[in-house]
Amino acid sequence: xxxxxxxxxxxxxxxxxxxxxxxxxxxxxxxxxxxxxxxxxxxxxxxxxxxxxxxxxxxxxxxxxxxxxxxxxxxxxxxxxxxxxxxxxxxxxxxxxxxxxxxxxxxxxxxxxxxxxxxxxxxxxxxxxxxxxxxxxxxxxxxxxxxxxxxxxxxx
Ligand code: HEC
Ligand code: HEC
Numbered sequence: 001x002x003x004x005x006x007x008x009x010x011x012x013x014x015x016x017x018x019x020x021x022x023x024x025x026x027x028x029x030x031x032x033x034x035x036x037x038x039x040x041x042x043x044x045x046x047x048x049x050x051x052x053x054x055x056x057x058x059x060x061x062x063x064x065x066x067x068x069x070x071x072x073x074x075x076x077x078x079x080x081x082x083x084x085x086x087x088x089x090x091x092x093x094x095x096x097x098x099x100x101x102x103x104x105x106x107x108x109x110x111x112x113x114x115x116x117x118x119x120x121x122x123x124x125x126x127x128x129x130x131x132x133x134x135x136x137x138x139x140x141x142x143x144x145x146x147x148x149x150x151x152x153x154x155x156x
Contacts, residue, residue, distance in 0.1 A: 038091035039098060043144065045080050045088060046072070053144055056151025057123075065092050099152045102145045106137050116153055123154040 036044070046052040049072075058064040069088050073080040080088070103113055121129070127150050134141040141149075 038087045038094055041084050041087040042091040045084050048079060053147030056148055059092060059095050060156055062092060099148060102149055105139055106134060106141050109137055120155055123150060126150045126153045
């Protein structure tokens with residue numbers, strides 16, 4: 001990895017507090033002929049009242065996940081049907097692979113996951129780092145993917 005003026009850039013961002021607005025979510029993928037994946041059900045159903053990404057802070061804990069999905073489902077059971085709730089609960093299993101894929105594609109050419117985790121930065125810090133580093137790999141990152149990375153890199 002070669003040295004790069006990007007650190008100064010990050011410094012500037014952190015000092016000036018030029019932050020992105022907090023996490024918002026991308027629309028779910030368009031209607032498809034195949035059945036929706038658990039992640040698609042999650043993105044669709046859980047973004048009605050707040051960004052689905054609100055959930056990334058708790059998805060590392062099975063008990064918190066199950067409980068919050070149940071609480072939010074009870075806010076609008078006609079919107080989140082039983083089958084949706086089951087799919088969303090099951091998304092817990094897929095989330096680590098989704099996170100690894102987004103990280104590898106967006107950051108993994110230049111950074112190691114464990115090393116970044118050791119920095120113990122706050123969610124707000126990660127948000128601004130990701131918004132500037134997100135384009136470094138030359139690939140696009142959706143808002144939801146940025147939130148997902150932010151949630152994964154931030155200490156619970
Ligand atoms: C009908 C509206 C609605 C839907 C749909 C909804 N939520 Fe929520 N969600 C809320 C409200 C209101 C709050 C804040 C109060 C609360 O925790 O009940 C909230 C809060 C949260 C929180 C933060 C809890 C905290 O302690 O700060 C998480 C995480 C969350 N929702 C996840 C989800 C997930 C996952 C889904 C999909 C299953 C979902 N929400 C769907 C209304 C909704
Ligand atoms: C194309 C290579 C590249 C990609 C992709 C990339 N970065 Fe970086 N990143 C760098 C370089 C170069 C630096 C500056 C390193 C230095 O000067 O110490 C840096 C610095 C950082 C720092 C500051 C390191 C520290 O010790 O404080 C963080 C945090 C960071 N990157 C996170 C990320 C994240 C998160 C992603 C994915 C969204 C990402 N980077 C994508 C090359 C990259």
